[in-house]
Amino acid sequence: MALLTSGCAAAPVIPGHASSSRTASLEHAGPWADEFRSALDHGVSDSEASMLADGKVTAAELEEAHEGVRRCLADSGLGIEYDPDGGFSLPSLDGKYPNDYFERSDPVLRACEKRYDEYVTFLFEQTRRNPERLDEAEITVPCLQRAGLVGRGYTEEQWRKDYDDDTLPFDWMDEKARQCQLDPLGLWRDG
Structure with missing residues (x-):
């Protein structure tokens, strides 16, 4: 253990x-x-x-x-x-x-x-x-869209609400979601 x-x-x-x-x-x-x-x-x-x-x-x-x-x-x-x-x-x-x-x-x-x-x-x-310290929603939502975890109509505002309410429409443990959480800009992690 x-x-x-x-x-x-x-x-x-x-x-x-x-x-x-x-x-x-x-x-x-x-x-x-x-x-x-x-x-x-x-x-x-x-x-x-x-x-x-x-x-x-x-x-x-x-x-x-x-x-x-x-x-x-x-x-x-x-x-x-x-x-x-x-x-x-x-x-x-x-x-x-x-x-x-x-x-x-x-x-x-x-x-x-x-x-x-x-x-x-x-x-x-x-x-x-996030070297430029960009807004989390601005960098996460496009990553989630590219990964096919949310649709093109999913907004930054919706992500903030879902994130705050812990009601995201995907499983954070999914490898694509982890990629977006850990490296939303695709700068360092192979995934």
């Missing part, structure tokens, strides 16, 4: 972690500058601040952050396996999963992410899938 999860959550500011936004150039952040600045203002670790300071997260920086989390988790007997599409599984290195596995592993994971990857993965994934 392995814990499988996906997502990102903001953590509280930790005293002693200085804001780095005053020294960050964010020269490559473009339309994502506010998110990079917000992350830096949030009090990220020095290692993460150095990765975010130029407003771009490279694949090498992403791997560096992931490796930091891996090492940190290993100290507590946990592993982590990242999915290239996002999300991860959190196996126990000894293969044992007591009833309180989640209650024990979640605080450790959160502490490790706070040290190495509070924002790196999120900003890497978002800037990769």
Whole structure:
């Protein structure tokens, strides 16, 4: 049994972690500058601040952050396996999963992410899938139409309503729908 999860959550500011936004150039952040600045203002670790300071997260920086989390988790007997599409599984290195596995592993994971990857993965994934930070409906609906999941008459307004109401007329687990969710502009994922 392995814990499988996906997502990102903001953590509280930790005293002693200085804001780095005053020294960050964010020269490559473009339309994502506010998110990079917000992350830096949030009090990220020095290692993460150095990765975010130029407003771009490279694949090498992403791997560096992931490796930091891996090492940190290993100290507590946990592993982590990242999915290239996002999300991860959190196996126990000894293969044992007591009833309180989640209650024990979640605080450790959160502490490790706070040290190495509070924002790196999120900003890497978002800037990769939507570098110009276009409206989600504007990029998702045409993808869904091309995939044949919705008709040509399906509008951005309808998508917003269906999305908010959790009544989308297709299954998000369908491979074509996942492609539109993960890479609506067709920039990086083969699908």
